[in-house]
Amino acid sequence: MPLVTTTEMFKKAYEGRYAVGAFNVNNMEIIQGIVEAARETRSPVILQVSAGARKYANASYLKKLVEAALIEAPEVDIALHLDHGDSFELCRAVIDDGFTSVMIDGSHLPYEENIALTRQVVDYAHARGVVVEAELGRLAGVEDAVKVDSKDATYTDPDQAVDFVNRTGVDSLAIAIGTSHGAYKFKGEPELDFERLKTITGKLPGFPLVLHGASTVIKEFVNMCNAYGGDIPGARGVPEDMLTEASNYGVCKINIDTDLRLAMTGAIRKHLMDHPSDFDPRKYLGVGRAAIKDMVIHKITRVLGSADKI
Numbered sequence: 001m002p003l004v005t006t007t008e009m010f011k012k013a014y015e016g017r018y019a020v021g022a023f024n025v026n027n028m029e030i031i032q033g034i035v036e037a038a039r040e041t042r043s044p045v046i047l048q049v050s051a052g053a054r055k056y057a058n059a060s061y062l063k064k065l066v067e068a069a070l071i072e073a074p075e076v077d078i079a080l081h082l083d084h085g086d087s088f089e090l091c092r093a094v095i096d097d098g099f100t101s102v103m104i105d106g107s108h109l110p111y112e113e114n115i116a117l118t119r120q121v122v123d124y125a126h127a128r129g130v131v132v133e134a135e136l137g138r139l140a141g142v143e144d145a146v147k148v149d150s151k152d153a154t155y156t157d158p159d160q161a162v163d164f165v166n167r168t169g170v171d172s173l174a175i176a177i178g179t180s181h182g183a184y185k186f187k188g189e190p191e192l193d194f195e196r197l198k199t200i201t202g203k204l205p206g207f208p209l210v211l212h213g214a215s216t217v218i219k220e221f222v223n224m225c226n227a228y229g230g231d232i233p234g235a236r237g238v239p240e241d242m243l244t245e246a247s248n249y250g251v252c253k254i255n256i257d258t259d260l261r262l263a264m265t266g267a268i269r270k271h272l273m274d275h276p277s278d279f280d281p282r283k284y285l286g287v288g289r290a291a292i293k294d295m296v297i298h299k300i301t302r303v304l305g306s307a308d309k310i
């Protein structure tokens with residue numbers, strides 16, 4: 001089956017109160033691990049490529065790897081998405097290259113500029129059958145968000161979200177309710193602003209929301225990295241039950257990168273320490289690929305609820 005857009009995926013996810021995982025990819029083993037997990041669990045999946053991943057792997061290589069995934073797993077609904085597109089030109093390039101979904105991230109811009117840039121991408125994308133995700137509110141600065149005042153300054157404003165969606169025609173919206181990127185998300189107890197999420201959903205019924213920075217930073221893998229020569233002290237992510245809860249309130253796409261990085265790195269670190277004479281990349285990258293697959297199966301079956309939805 002060819003690549004799909006996220007339109008049908010999100011409609012089913014919204015109605016079924018589950019979320020589709022959007023997993024960051026940048027090499028063959030990661031793509032294979034994710035797609036194999038989706039195939040085994042019969043789950044739809046979003047493969048997302050950041051500007052950095054595109055630069056690292058080269059756009060043509062990534063495209064051909066994803067084409068190979070479509071051949072190997074024809075029964076799986078796969079969308080190919082640009083993660084955190086930062087310009088109209090980048091969005092246009094990947095749309096012309098066959099991506100079925102793009103994110104234009106104008107969240108750092110003044111509000112009217114975010115609207116203008118998003119609108120420009122939406123016009124180009126929709127004319128070519130491609131869907132667009134935008135972002136409103138700022139993910140960074142969770143540590144500032146303890147006080148209500150600063151929450152209001154950085155988290156997504158519900159009324160502004162309605163205005164933004166209406167004026168841009170965007171297909172989904174990434175919101176800020178307390179998550180952040182990377183392995184250090186919370187200084188104290190993890191907390192998401194569910195009241196804000198419910199208010200946004202109430203004002204935008206049926207509209208798919210997106211949660212970035214949604215890795216759990218699972219202790220087992222942080223500990224594995226640290227036990228085998230890594231140095232990632234005090235890492236902390238979003239508890240799994242909070243992510244499952246979010247999918248009850250219109251969150252249809254959950255972005256996961258850090259948990260894949262931790263799983264792959266932990267497994268490879270352990271393998272190389274346990275097998276000091278091994279210098280065959282197929283052995284340790286194979287272990288890394290298996291760790292990616294296991295992690296994605298865990299996410300699909302225990303957190304997202306997207307198994308058996310294709």
Ligand code: G3H
Binds near residue numbers: 052257
């Ligand atoms: O949200 C960002 C993703 O984790 C991708 O990170 O820009 O290092 O590829 P990256």
Ligand code: 13P
Binds near residue numbers: 256
């Ligand atoms: P994590 O760093 O929590 O995995 O978030 C990834 C993400 O939001 C990619 O856009």
Ligand code: ZN
Binds near residue numbers: 255
């Ligand atoms: Zn993100």
